[in-house]
Amino acid sequence: MRPLYQFSGQDSFLHRLDPRTKLIFVVSYLLISFLVPQPWLLFFLLIIAIWGLAGISPAEYYPFLLLMLPIMVAITLVHIFLVEGAPYFWSASLGKLHVAASLPGLYTGLGLGFRLGTMGLAFTLFAMTTEPFQWGMSMYRWGLPYKVAFMFAFAIRLYPLIQEEFIVIQRALKARGSNALSSFNPLKFFPGVVTTAVPLGLGAIRRSQDIAMAMELRGLNLPEETGQPRVLFREVRLRPVDVAIMTCCVLVLAGLVITRLLTPWLR
């Protein structure tokens, strides 16, 4: 299974879009989800878009969906019982304690749950279809210092490696008879996390020293040393389709805000 939030490496319409376009699309989509009364529609629409336009089926990121599900259910349940207002579809009394499940609460909870899900899914879309270095370099083009942009992208490159190491360390902990990380008891779980942090942290420190040395040897600081500016091999520029999509996003968002302010349709 591919780790969560990892670039999928395919070639598709979404993969080819400039990261800045996708970022603007993601932000617009999230704002739109707060403007329309049917956020669940946007959630499922996004799943279809990821499948259709990026060629990534939900089977490839189902752990994310499984992770979101209990959070969405919990948000919905909290709202069902906390939001007051008729009609109520279930109630029970236990002594002085009275609990009732309200229909408006269900709608509010579902709305918030799906908005949160949409938010996570939109970020997944961005991460799975955007090569981190392209992202980093487009930020560099927009003025971020090269080393900051490069290190940011490199950190994402390192993430699956650390995730893999964490799985091995978890297994090693089990091999020593400790089940702490699978425990629901916080008094066992958190010490287990601390125990795991020792090899993970020390390993990361060692690795970072080796990586820093290797980067230096490959010329990371050479442009500063020689005064010869770095020339990026890959061109990072917006194509007409990027500009068109960005414009569409802004126009749709502006249209929805105006509609919501001036008409009762989206309320």
Add this chain to the structure above:
Amino acid sequence: MEAIALEGVGFAFPGEQPLLHDIHLRVSEGEVVAIVGPTGCGKSTLLHICAGVIPHFISGDLTGRVQVLGMDTRESSLARIAANFGTVTQDPENQLFNLIVADEVAWGMENRGWEREETRRGLDRALDFFRIPHLRDRITYDLSGGEKQRVVLAANHAPEPQLFILDDPTSQLDPIGAEQVLAGIRDLAESGRTIIIVESKLEEIWALVDRVVLLGRGTIQLDVPRQHLDRHLDRFTEARVPLPQLVELGARLRRRGVAVPALPPDPERAAGLLTGVRRAPVPAAVSDRSRSTAEAPRVTVEDLSFTYPPPRRTHALRGVELTFPARAVVAVVGQNGSGKTTLARCLSGHLKPSRGLVRVEGRDVHRMSVRARAANVGYVFQNPDHQIFKDPVLEDVIFGPVNLGASRPEALEAAERVMRALDLWEVRDLHPFRLSKGGRQRLAIAAIAVMRPPVLIIDEPTTGQDLQESDAIMTLLVELAREAGQTVIVITHAMHLVAAHCDLMAALCEGEVIAFGPPEEVFRQEELLRRTFVKPPAVTALGNRLGLEPRPLTVEDAVDRFAGTPLRAAAK
């Protein structure tokens, strides 16, 4: 002109005794020089000095004069020195910074300010040189170890340096990966590049090396042309550095009075030179090994299959049937991806098989609790640093027994016994990360062995260890099997250790067991083993070619076949 000139060089880490002293080394342009020596003798430090990493990146007390391609490394910045050479180290993961192969190879040229078109040409040239143009658009973390290391080589080669500094570039690779990388290094040498290389598999780079420098006791012990190496067998033995098996065989036979010429490391050519040499009779004896394989079965694997979930969907194991007896050391061999680690993880219960069963002493391992599994099947992972959970060393060793419910005094008693056997008792109060890599590897084994599981699985126990350390670890595993009655399962690529120490071996290929039995029998099937990129040790391969019975498994065996068994060995 000299590519590298070291005059009277010494180095000490801050507050420590000098690691290197009185180093005088000259490497001419176009020369290929191999640096060999025992673990911890300062080989990598010497390369760091040549690369200017010392003193610019790693601080310490550097004495003497270091010139690389005419530049004094003290007077130039690291970036300027490094712009003239390529470096490749052991772990490719620490040398890949970009996600896409093309970006990785282009990065060095970008940093040098090459124009885009120039970079594109350099990229094509480097990918073609290492025969990896098909990897151009691949994601680096999806590549195999050998592919990753070739990408690193290509990335270093692209800006066209004349000097390459290579620090054991194949040590973390499987046989096929190592072969791919060595082919790349051979191409570099043939193209006239100057290469200074630390490489533990001397026989693999034999043909391309001009000189071999033996490092030991902090300085250069020997600096000789490659073809004269066999004249210095004692120096290598004393330094615990193995010569290629057949080169050593030739030297030892001549010492025993057998008239043989200097032997090359290649079994095919060596066999041609030994065809007419008289062979000595072999005394019949029942070895300890054949007795252990006749023990009762401890682990039974029945119709075991494992398929990774989507999107990977790889059939890692297909209908594996195996039986591992008690008191035996069993090796599991095969190229990466053959299913070795998946098998080990199914045996230890870390993976649930898609089909089939693993029984340890009759109990299904997947129905055991985490504690019961840890108590029955010990698993030592490949990287010791992933298994250090406590400080100091003693606390780390007793962590497992305490988790399994042992009292502290009981755990301490068991720990002392194991730690003394593994030479760890004297360092019990140190932080584990202050131990050498070999020490940490022994600590990882001790931390599992102390739980006394009936089955002990060890993934690559001798990676990064020198000859003596590897032998010590394997000897301990044999002792655990013989004295504590454990079944020890070792995953390894080191065939000479399998031949010398293991009772049985299982060769895996594409998830299936293609051969299982004593090494002496399995290593006869060279054609079959080639399918999974397993090569018998050179002396055994020589035995196969010459029809020696029984097949020699070690250099000592081979010497005995030709020169006769010495009295002390025959009397055993």
